[in-house]
Amino acid sequence: MESYLPVRATLTAIDRRLADHLFTLVPAEPLAVQPGQFVELSLPGLGAFAVSSCAAAHPAAVRLCIRRAGRVTAALYELDEGAVLGLRGPFGNGFPLAAFADRDVLLLAGGLGMAPLMGLLETLLQQRSAYREITVLNGARDPASLLFRPELEALAAQGLIRAAFSVDFAGDEAAATLLAGCRVGLVAGLLGTVPLRPAQTTAAVCGPPAMYSCVLPQLEELGLAAAAIYATLERRMRCGVGHCCHCVTGGVFVCRSGPVFALDELRRLDGAI
Ligand SMILES: Cc1cc2nc3c(=O)[nH]c(=O)nc-3n(C[C@H](O)[C@H](O)[C@H](O)COP(=O)(O)OP(=O)(O)OC[C@H]3O[C@@H](n4cnc5c(N)ncnc54)[C@H](O)[C@@H]3O)c2cc1C
Numbered sequence: 001m002e003s004y005l006p007v008r009a010t011l012t013a014i015d016r017r018l019a020d021h022l023f024t025l026v027p028a029e030p031l032a033v034q035p036g037q038f039v040e041l042s043l044p045g046l047g048a049f050a051v052s053s054c055a056a057a058h059p060a061a062v063r064l065c066i067r068r069a070g071r072v073t074a075a076l077y078e079l080d081e082g083a084v085l086g087l088r089g090p091f092g093n094g095f096p097l098a099a100f101a102d103r104d105v106l107l108l109a110g111g112l113g114m115a116p117l118m119g120l121l122e123t124l125l126q127q128r129s130a131y132r133e134i135t136v137l138n139g140a141r142d143p144a145s146l147l148f149r150p151e152l153e154a155l156a157a158q159g160l161i162r163a164a165f166s167v168d169f170a171g172d173e174a175a176a177t178l179l180a181g182c183r184v185g186l187v188a189g190l191l192g193t194v195p196l197r198p199a200q201t202t203a204a205v206c207g208p209p210a211m212y213s214c215v216l217p218q219l220e221e222l223g224l225a226a227a228a229i230y231a232t233l234e235r236r237m238r239c240g241v242g243h244c245c246h247c248v249t250g251g252v253f254v255c256r257s258g259p260v261f262a263l264d265e266l267r268r269l270d271g272a273i
């Protein structure tokens with residue numbers, strides 16, 4: 001029952017440059033979140049919500065990219081450095097790193113989906129030679145909303161990855177400079193613009209449900225095996241440990257068996273996609 005108890009965590013940094021802010025927390029006890037796993041972040045007296053890590057696992061610090069969505073996240077946005085919050089977890093299975101080893105890696109993100117994929121990418125880069133070509137396709141609604149673009153461009157400039165960006169809308173005049181280097185259209189449109197070797201590629205996809213319904217079949221049509229396409233399922237999590245049943249989908253606890261599933265597993269879960 002230990003994981004029901006939150007660990008005290010101090011908010012040490014808030015990066016407010018983008019609409020979705022980045023929060024760094026230092027837990028009072030070591031808490032390493034593997035890529036694709038999630039934690040429950042609680043604001044005392046207000047509530048808690050599930051959030052993935054957007055950095056490689058580090059026991060001394062947890063980095064989260066959080067969108068202001070509703071009551072609890074809005075309250076978080078009002079806090080300053082030094083605030084003390086609660087962290088429970090880590091929960092869930094995370095991405096299976098062995099499935100990416102010695103393979104080309106394709107990371108395909110829509111909007112906030114780039115957050116957990118950034119955690120995965122940082123982890124892969126810690127052992128860069130264990131993976132072949134790494135391609136990141138990152139889409140957002142407008143140029144100013146693209147997460148981690150400078151970081152991805154810097155990695156591409158070093159030859160460590162290939163990166164391509166897309167935006168649904170060109171944005172206003174102020175966004176014109178940011179638009180350079182972005183394709184206008186849905187992120188799925190980027191798939192035709194980069195050379196892929198489907199038979200030797202493992203993909204990780206993260207984004208809104210509407211993106212899954214078009215991107216996952218498209219990856220299969222390109223020749224990727226369903227067992228080599230991983231996606232994360234977002235459900236209303238509460239306990240994170242298989243007790244409250246809030247996350248049950250197709251008869252499985254998404255908080256325990258997921259949130260990362262291969263496409264062939266997802267197809268067996270009624271109502272998953
Ligand atoms: C495994 C997992 C990982 C997540 N990772 C991140 C992350 O890295 N960054 C981030 O900003 N958010 C993430 N989320 C979503 C985050 O948990 C919700 O946005 C959060 O619960 C909102 O809390 P709130 O009290 O501010 O909003 P609420 O008032 O609870 O909700 C605001 C709106 O968002 C909807 N909503 C809330 N949670 C979900 C959900 N899980 N699925 C679908 N709709 C939802 C509500 O129906 C409502 O319309 C993740 C969720 C899960 C399950």
Ligand code: FES
Pocket residue numbers: 236237238239240241242243244245246247248253254255256
């Ligand atoms: S979140 Fe409670 S059972 Fe999954």
